[in-house]
Amino acid sequence: MFNQLLKNSISEEIHKRLEELNISQHGIFTREFSRLYIGNEFCQNLLPEAGQLVEFIQKAGNEGFNITICYPYLKESYIDSCTDMLDKINIYCRESNIKLEITINDWGLLQLVSNKFPYLSPVLGRLLNKRKKDPRDEWKWKVEAYEDSMEENHLNEEKVNAFYKKYGISRYEYEVHNYYNKIAEGNHSLHFPFYQMVTSMYCHLFNSCTNLKGSGTKSIKQCQRYCSEMVYLYPSHLSTIGKGNSIFGFSDVLFKQPDILEKYIKSGIDRLIFTA
Template sequence: MEREEVELLPSGLITCLLNSKEVRIMKISPERLTIRLAQEVKEINELKVIFYVFDENRYKEITIEKYNLINKGKHEFYVTYVFSIKDEIYLQNVRNAFNNYTRYIRLKAYSDDNDFSNEMVGYPSEKDYDFYEDYISQKREWMANLNYDSFNYRILNSVELAINVDNYELYNKYLNEDIETFMSNYLKDNFIEKHKLMYKNISRIYVGNEFCHNLFPSKRMLIDIIKKANNEGLEVTICFTYVRECYIDKIKSIINEIYNWCNENNKKIEIVINDWGMLKVVENKQDYLTLCLGVLLNKRKKDPRYIYKNGYNENKALIGDNSLNSKIFSEFLKDNNINRFEYESCGYKLNIAKGNHTLHMPFYVTNTSQYCTLYAKCTRMNRGRQKLVMGCPMYCKDYIFSYPKHLKMVGKYNSLFSFDDTLLHDSKKLEQYINEGIDRILLNFI
């Protein structure tokens, strides 16, 4: 190997176009370039190398004019071309890329994650040692920083307000209290009772958990909640999470029970799905069961640490779109009678798809797993030693994972959530969402 030659650099750092077609760089040096092709080309019309410029968060494209093809190698499944390059701009960019990549490897190998992030993107690693004493203090401080007076509640006249009832503690409270008492206690427990948003009465409850199968209510409890909500004039949305094969029969039984109640009472109920297999489970039942696309299927990049990513501010508008803004995907959903989508307020502006949809606030999920991290920590003292939990003792009633104050994150049961108070602060941003098609707000306090 030639001096200063490096093999198999990440394609995100340096890539190559041969006749406008991307090819794999096998080896690269300031004076030589080896690429891999699926098959030979008849003629080389253009050779370009594209470098990622760390300091500017962009790519720089260089057209190579002075080069010679010095070797061509035929292999069983591919062809390699070796070029000798005499180009000063190419040389400088290769060396800059080597220096940046060497620094990246050194920091990754010899520093901890905080120092690495601080050096690479300016992450405030010194703040990672400041924690809240407990979760109650954490929530109280988050809510204390809200500006209630500037919130214009008149924009909510056309919006439905719902709350998330997603664990056994809330199921039991709802069944044992009238709706006024339950709602009053719910708001006080989450330190949100003074917000002008709460002057509006709720008209719907979401029942079930989109992330953990163990937090879905028992069949009898679910029907009791549906009956009570119906008597109190509340609409009901039932939330399902992923569907493992071992739970298919159980889910079918629950769906049949819900459908039979709807049929007997001539009442429609919404079903939030987070697994494509649910389309088969609810087949031929959509006269009474209307489908909503859950947040696990409404996939997008969400994390409070995204603001430290290189190029985030310059390209923030790009992550506002996701698959729901694709015509092909939206037509697929329409063909399967899924017309409502569950969105989460997650720190940046979302581009809402056409139609009427729901916005979850103020929490959004960043990570979830079918194998509970909290259970692994409580039983094995190692969150990495996870397994499928059946017959769960509900450690999440008493324990959470705590994160540094500045991140506004909390680990609860099998998921990690972040707190986004953007819309609680700014009614104009909420009004913009309403004008774009959000007709329901779901309060989802963790």
């Protein structure tokens, strides 16, 4: 879809996708989309090339969209390519006199952005917003006794918030999943309807396709993008799929329970991110 967005009107492609999913008339989409999340928070092999990314940032800006750059965990072997990519984006931002958000899913990336790229504003990514997200909990014995504690994590601690603010992070990325999130103080973002459950540095799908061992630990030297055509399927009652190096759950709660959305908004959520 990235190449389609580069060639065609972004707004038209978005509306076309919503119509394909038969959700374009749902009340949650009454407001126009105003921001695009570009990149990938879970796999470095799915990131666009630096030149492509800068081209898309320029196109999106010309069409009136704000931009958040998504970046995953940072392996040592990718430090040079990451630095090169962010340097090109930072130069474009400096020349255009703009600042862009970037999701931080790795402590090393936070240090890199803080020290070298003043035109990039760090946002706490979903991989560092760690919490228990498992649809199987519904069938666990007496799990309801622990539901309140499941709603919180380290982001509800004042000292943690102070630490993040020290490094320029004031926005956190949350997800709709099988537990309600008690939102930290401030204005934050909420992803729906898919939520990340597990992410590995190794691609189980790649290993399955190349040596029939999905649990292998073979590093990818040349990604074949198998995940663009294939996923792992799980029992339907779990609403879960495996894609590439990650497992994702699906929650339709915002589509069916508007009171939950209202509760999130009152708690400080001022941005919804839809993933198709």
